[in-house]
Amino acid sequence: QVRLVESGGKLVQSGDSLRLSCATSGFRLSSYVEAWFRQAPGKEREFVAAMSWTGLDTVYAEAVKGRFTISRDNAKNTVYLQMNNLKPEDTAVYFCAIGSRWTDTTVGGYGSWGPGTQVTVSS
Numbered sequence: 550q551v552r553l554v555e556s557g558g559k560l561v562q563s564g565d566s567l568r569l570s571c572a573t574s575g576f577r578l579s580s581y582v583e584a585w586f587r588q589a590p591g592k593e594r595e596f597v598a599a600m601s602w603t604g605l606d607t608v609y610a611e612a613v614k615g616r617f618t619i620s621r622d623n624a625k626n627t628v629y630l631q632m633n634n635l636k637p638e639d640t641a642v643y644f645c646a647i648g649s650r651w652t653d654t655t656v657g658g659y660g661s662w663g664p665g666t667q668v669t670v671s672s
Contacts, residue, residue: 559669
């Protein structure tokens with residue numbers, strides 16, 4: 550059974566750093582594209598970052614490029630999102646997801662999701 554559970558979200562101040570984790574089970578990370586999305590109140594869920602099956606390629610949304618880094622630890626079956634220089638506009642619920650199409654940045658391209666973790670950035 551595929552399972553994804555995010556953790557690490559909390560209230561931080563503008564400029565702070567935070568690392569989110571996504572613990573997975575029921576599949577191999579190297580068999581799927583892993584991605585992070587986020588959803589702010591009243592807005593649609595949006596793509597943040599993704600990593601290819603091999604783990605060698607990554608892609609980021611323009612809004613987070615240079616500040617966020619996606620990574621994974623195959624031995625721990627965990628995907629991470631390192632977030633630096635956080636801004637109030639990064640406030641959202643962050644979700645991890647898995648899919649099968651590399652560079653797909655649409656919500657519909659990912660079939661399994663975690664419940665999300667709340668990140669709040671105060672100014």
